[in-house]
Amino acid sequence: MRKIASLLILFFGLLSMNSCEKDDICIAGDTPKLRIGFYDSNDTASAKEPTDLVIIGKDKTTTLSKMVPSDNSGYELLIPLNPSEDSSSYYLFKNASIVDGVLSGEVELLTISYDLKAVYLSKACGYIANFEQLQIDRELDQNWIQNIRIENSSVTNENEVHVKIYH
Amino acid sequence: MLRSITSLLFLLASTFVIAQETTDNSALKDSTAQMESYGIKINLDLSKKLLELKNKDYSGSELGADFRLNQWWYLAAELGKETKTIVEDTYNYTSSGSYFKVGGDYNNYENWYGMYSMITFGMRFAHASYAQTLNDFNFYNTDRYWNSESFDPSRLNLNPIEGLSASWLELVLGIKTELFANIYLGGSVRIGMLLAHDNSLNYPNNWIPGFNNVTEDSKFGASYNYTLSYLIPLFEKPRKYKKEKEFFPTDGVEEVDLNNNNNRGFNTRN
Numbered sequence: 360m361r362k363i364a365s366l367l368i369l370f371f372g373l374l375s376m377n378s379c380e381k382d383d384i385c386i387a388g389d390t391p392k393l394r395i396g397f398y399d400s401n402d403t404a405s406a407k408e409p410t411d412l413v414i415i416g417k418d419k420t421t422t423l424s425k426m427v428p429s430d431n432s433g434y435e436l437l438i439p440l441n442p443s444e445d446s447s448s449y450y451l452f453k454n455a456s457i458v459d460g461v462l463s464g465e466v467e468l469l470t471i472s473y474d475l476k477a478v479y480l481s482k483a484c485g486y487i488a489n490f491e492q493l494q495i496d497r498e499l500d501q502n503w504i505q506n507i508r509i510e511n512s513s514v515t516n517e518n519e520v521h522v523k524i525y526h
Numbered sequence: 527m528l529r530s531i532t533s534l535l536f537l538l539a540s541t542f543v544i545a546q547e548t549t550d551n552s553a554l555k556d557s558t559a560q561m562e563s564y565g566i567k568i569n570l571d572l573s574k575k576l577l578e579l580k581n582k583d584y585s586g587s588e589l590g591a592d593f594r595l596n597q598w599w600y601l602a603a604e605l606g607k608e609t610k611t612i613v614e615d616t617y618n619y620t621s622s623g624s625y626f627k628v629g630g631d632y633n634n635y636e637n638w639y640g641m642y643s644m645i646t647f648g649m650r651f652a653h654a655s656y657a658q659t660l661n662d663f664n665f666y667n668t669d670r671y672w673n674s675e676s677f678d679p680s681r682l683n684l685n686p687i688e689g690l691s692a693s694w695l696e697l698v699l700g701i702k703t704e705l706f707a708n709i710y711l712g713g714s715v716r717i718g719m720l721l722a723h724d725n726s727l728n729y730p731n732n733w734i735p736g737f738n739n740v741t742e743d744s745k746f747g748a749s750y751n752y753t754l755s756y757l758i759p760l761f762e763k764p765r766k767y768k769k770e771k772e773f774f775p776t777d778g779v780e781e782v783d784l785n786n787n788n789n790r791g792f793n794t795r796n
Contacts (some may be wrong), residue, residue, distance in 0.1 A: 390667035390678075416671065423671075441672035442665040443679050477665070477682050481727045482742055485616035488665040488678070 385484035391517045392437040393471065393490070394427075398526040400505035406433035409503070409526060413455035413462060414438060417448035422462070437517060442488035446472035453503045453526075468499040469507075471522075473514070488516040493521065560639065562595045566760065567710065569753040571606065576752075583611035586735075590753065592631060597766040600631040602648060602698075608735035616677050617663035617730065623656020625736030626694060634766070641704070645714070648698035652718070654736045656727055659686040687727055692734045694718045694747075702755060710755040720745045758772035 399407035411522040414436070427437050441447040448470040453463035473490035480487055491513040497504070506525040514521055569590035578585050588606030595601060609622040626743050629650035663684075664677035672678065695718065702712035718737050725731050732740045738749040 364612060385666060390669070392669065419671070421671065439667075439669040439671040441678065442667060443569055443673060443681065447672065475680075475682055477663070477684060477728070479730060480666070482614065482730065482732050484666045485614060485730070486663050486665055486680070487667065488680075 383483055385481065387481040387484045389484075389486055390439075390487040391489070391514050392439050393493075393514055393522065394517055394520050395436045395522045395524060396437075396440060396520040397434040398523055398525050403525060406462045407526065408434040409451075409453045411453065411464070412436075413452045413457075413464070415450050415462065416418065416454070417450065417468070435518075435520060440471060440473065440488075440490050441477060442490075446470050448498075451504070455456065465502045466499060467482060467497060467502050467504050470496045470498055472496070495522065562597075562642070562760040562765050563708075563757065563759040564761050565758045567592045567594075567755045567757045569573045569604070569712065569755045572752040572754055573713075573750065574606070574608070576667055583613070583709065584661060585609045588751065595630075596763075598633050600633065600646070600648075601629075602631045603628045604650070604736075606674060606736055609735055610735075611661070612730070612733050614730070616666050616767055617660065619658055619660045619730050620774070621656055621658050621731075621735065623654055623690070623735040625654035625656075625734075627652040627736065629696070629698075631698065631700065642710075643704060644700065644710075645703040646700040646702070648700060649694070650696040650698060650716075652696055652736055653691065653693040654734050655689070656735050657686060657688040658731065660662070660684045660729065681706050684729070687729050689729070690724045690727075692720060692723045692737060694720045694723075694737055702753075708757040710753075710757065712753045714751055714753070716749045716751075718747045718749065720747070 397407055397409050397412075399405045406470035408426075410471070413420070416423075423436070423438060425436075426434055428435075438449060439447075448468060451467045451469060452462060453467075455462060457463075472494045474492045476485040476489040476491055478489050479485070493509050493512045493514065495507050495509065497507070504524055504526050508523045510519065510523055511519060511521045570591070571586075571588035573592070574586035574588055586606065586608035588604055590602065590604040592600040592602040604627040605625075607622075607624040608618065611618060611620045627650040629648055631644075631646035631648035633644045633646050635645040637643055660683075662680070664679050665675075667678050696712050697717045697719075697725055699716075700712060700714035702710045705711050720737070720740070723731070723734070723740070732742070734740060735749075736749075737747050741747065
């Protein structure tokens with residue numbers, strides 16, 4: 360009888376251990392953003408800040424303008440790409456000003472197109488998107504950007520600069 | 527205090543031994559040996575059918591059988607198939623396949639005369655082959671710039687994955703009780719330990735037919751079932767008894783008696 364009792368305790372002990380799952384919170388990762396670096400077109404090795412830069416997605420009302428810390432004290436920006444579409448378009452305003460809710464400045468429209476790849480991470484996260492075969496088209500008159508170079512054509516993490524913009 | 531506890535323990539021990547003796551005596555009184563039926567017990571799974579009624583996303587069935595080897599040991603096996611759609615926050619997928627389990631059960635229950643109940647400890651080796659289909663998914667993305675209401679819906683479709691397999695060992699705690707002649711109602715709780723599991727694919731793989739849920743970074747899983755069984759009696763064999771250990775602490779009882787008169791009343795042997 361005592362043997363049965365101890366085995367029962369063992370059984371239900373193991374069962375309760377099994378119920379403690381950490382699988383419900385996603386900590387394994389996230390869909391990566393595109394890291395853009397801004398450089399001087401005359402001296403391609405040195406970073407150059409675009410003055411009063413404001414970025415806004417096409418058909419969006421929220422702006423992005425905060426630079427993020429970078430390894431090489433450059434001027435870098437993370438912008439989200441849209442995993443529901445094959446491309447994402449952004450207006451880049453230099454010397455931007457907002458007067459009465461109207462955004463104006465020297466504007467460029469970049470359309471970033473890509474091949475989507477679904478990457479399974481974990482039970483809690485499910486799938487994140489990776490973006491491959493990056494291509495960038497400039498659709499408006501070329502205003503302030505001299506050149507765009509794709510350094511890394513697949514966006515699988517946010518650690519390194521994917522796209523360099525020379526101005 | 528300690529004395530009274532120990533003497534109480536001795537009391538319990540002595541009643542235990544007395545109870546044991548009476549059953550032994552009754553067995554000895556029988557001049558003819560008690561015959562017990564041996565045969566194949568067919569176990570029909572009830573729990574999976576009940577789950578099917580309750581849950582639209584699930585279907586399953588299982589058939590088991592055990593064959594009695596001797597007084598205590600049974601050969602046991604199960605064969606089943608299950609299909610389940612697992613719905614998570616950002617994706618849902620369907621896992622579907624079949625499995626078999628082979629092993630043995632040890633009946634630990636000492637039946638009274640004419641009873642054929644079982645409390646079994648058993649082990650199984652199990653193997654499942656299954657396929658998975660990702661029905662639809664959203665991309666997990668903490669950034670909500672482009673899709674403010676939800677995670678980004680995906681326009682991609684991933685192909686179903688066929689030919690997955692998993693094998694595991696199972697510890698089984700089971701009970702069966704005879705309702706009518708040769709008809710048993712039973713249940714079991716099972717703990718599985720994965721030995722091999724195809725898990726390196728770009729696919730969610732958290733539910734295996736026959737094994738139940740798989741926890742990430744853990745080999746262990748748990749499941750249960752209820753069964754209705756029918757015993758097909760094939761032949762009969764005389765009942766065997768385990769050898770009972772002689773367990774009566776005569777010395778200890780005497781010592782307590784000598785030192786403390788209050789304990790005398792507890793000792794049922796004297």
